[in-house]
Amino acid sequence: MKKQLLRRMSLALSLILVTFLTGSLIRQPKEVQANVNYSPFTKQNTNNMNEKLVQANTNFGFKLFSQIFAKSADRNIFVSPASVAIALQMTYNGASGSTQQAMAQTLQLQGMSLAEINQSQLALMESLTKIDPKVRLDIANSLWLKQGFPFLPEFLQTTEKYYQAKATNLDFNNPNSVKIINDWVSQNTNSKIPTIIDSIDRSAVLFLINAIYFKGNWQKEFSKSATQEKPFTLLNGTRKQHPLMSQRGEYRYYENPQFQAVNLPYGSGRLSMFVFLPKPNVKLTDFNSNLTAENWQQWMKQFSSRDGEIVLPRFKLEYDITLNEALQALGMGVVFQNQANFSNMTPRDVQIDEVKHKTFVEVNEEGTEAAAVTSVGVRTTSIPIREEPPFKMVVDRPFFCAIRDNQTGTILFMGSIVDPK
Template sequence: MKQKFSSAWENFLQRRYAVRLGRRYALAAASVVLMSVIGCSQVNGSTSVFAQSSPPRSESPMPQKSVLPNTKLITANTKFGFKLFSEILKQDSDRNIFISPTSVAIALDMTYNGAGGSTQQAMAKALELQGLSVPEINSSNAALKVLLENPDPQVQLSIANSLWANQDVSIKPDFLKRTQDFYQAKVTNLNFKDASAPGIINNWVNEKTSGKINKIVENIEPDQVLFLLNAVYFKGKWNNEFDKQQTAQYPFYITSGSQKQHPMMSQKGKYKYYENEQFQAVSLPYGKEAKISFYVFLPKQNYNLKSFYQNLNAENWEKWMSQFSQQEGFIRLPRFKMDYEVTLNNALKVLGMGEAFTNQADFSGIGENLAISDVKHKTFVEVNEEGTEAAATTSVGIVALSLPVNEPFRMIVDRPFFCAIRDNQTGSILFMGSIVDPQA
């Protein structure tokens, strides 16, 4: 096991210095957890955030003794991701959706370090973290970051975290140390009353997402104490690029039944493919090593995306992932580009962590009398002939009816579909999305 991690770490160091390819496409996501004081209470209003600890490092190194990520954390993130996606669908079913379960989970895992009592229990249930200790969660997130980042010379994946604290507030040193040691968070003491404060935070987001997301904090309310941010940036090149000469206008049938002419990319080749009576699914890899893929799930003509989502959960996802096999085939896929933004408060409350947003919240591991005010999420995605910015999630599978290997499949993605970007070596779902109209 030690040899395996050592090899992964050495590969990481080598790839970090690999020559970056020219910009082809980028996928970025940012999550922010906003902490605020409840009622009229104050949090050591006269002391600095760092008064109880030595000056923090701007960027801490990874822990010296890291470990391979606990597979329980990856399983938890997958379950949480699909639950969260399902709740978002209830409020946004008629428009395109694109989220990063990885980004949201990391931001909330950092926050979880400061939760106590029934608030911690509620968050553990919502995030599917039961059975995992806080040290296990932290060490696994640290190891997962190492394995996920820079998986291939032609693929760039970076994960960044930061903590922004009001200079008038005291934060417990143990909490600060964990966010730095395990999440490599940039910790900053900021004057929240200064009009420039939101811009400073947003500049960090803009930098860490390579300009794809330029704002996550609109303004800072007077009772605001702390911002915990995560940013994920993905830039990858198809293992087999689409020929731009083959791109042409074809109809795309939106949910209402009407059609729109839209640029569609076409390609023949050998792909990992799976089909059953309800949907077709294909895996389109990035880079030479194909460690990360873009998955497309297309409901068949007599089904629709809504019926597919009724079967979309972590258990079925794992089943479907195990049933992909190499097949010759033809795929036609729409080019698309979109921004997505959502506030996750309601979805997280439905998932069971509503207490974290109330005056009953216990974040005593961070400071006194704190609660979450907002959890916001933004994403950007673009899919074109050279590469991807896209989210894909797995499909519905009741009866597996894969086509014979010697019979090429045809997959014409000309109607609403589900997609996901998955790290194949760890099983982590980086992004997932519902595309109902590529022109929206």
């Protein structure tokens, strides 16, 4: 049989965001053993290839979030579409034939050559990690290879050149290998995600890991003395006391019949958290049904400077999810099957076994701490300031938020918070 020597590839993505995320692993079947100041909303230093990749990542990010939300609308969700995209784009370099086509469709990469994707991703990563002296954003990639298992030199060279991923050979039979991998994850997430794996299955042959760490102080910090315990209304209508931060000032703000939205910048303003609060008569599920890449781009153009008051809950959460089901629903099912073709990665037959994603996020008066990677290319324009009365936005019920690089349009993190416990 052609698939006699089938190996299974399991991807575990690890990122950090006001959350964190980590890597991916490859397995073979058990029955076969293997031998500066920045003006926000002004795009700078981007090219068409970067914009295409950012747009692809944006489209993929919202489609992925929609799939996750459909299964978990009643719980907190916080993901890094950027981190997932980076890890899968590294893996994409090893795919061929119908497997490569399926991944391209899911990742929204149609019309881009592999060279364009890799060059654009390198340029994007370099841009993102030189963001702002007041903001820290670290992106790290690594490959952990089973000692003695054959991988094509071209695949390893490409991931090292364009994704700066160091490949390390490990004896997966040595229990210390788990600690070595987890130590790398902990180090590259500033200890926010201490582990990504508990053990290494005898069939595992590769862990492909992406980690992103983000920490930024608000451009205008919230005063701790203004934080008060106030009711936060949960999805079921129950009200619970929770610390709500508040401040007044001038913000970039947008409102329509469905929601209020505010842009809270970090540091010099290149990175922002966007908070979207559905109106009292609009359910979070209804808001999410309109949460598409196309609508997002239009909304980004509508923000204008306006005086007002923002009341925002402190929140801290950990989130983890296995993304196999969501990726299969988006058209990537073949990569999890025996028919998978990763012949540009290894001469052996392999398939993806698992894609894991972990995040951590904390938002408080000083700012946000998190981890992940993302790219979204949207040209945003300012709207002239109009004389309007001050707004008041009290985020005391479930809401959506995203952390965005305003220069490239990349969305680093996104999530829906239904309980800020």
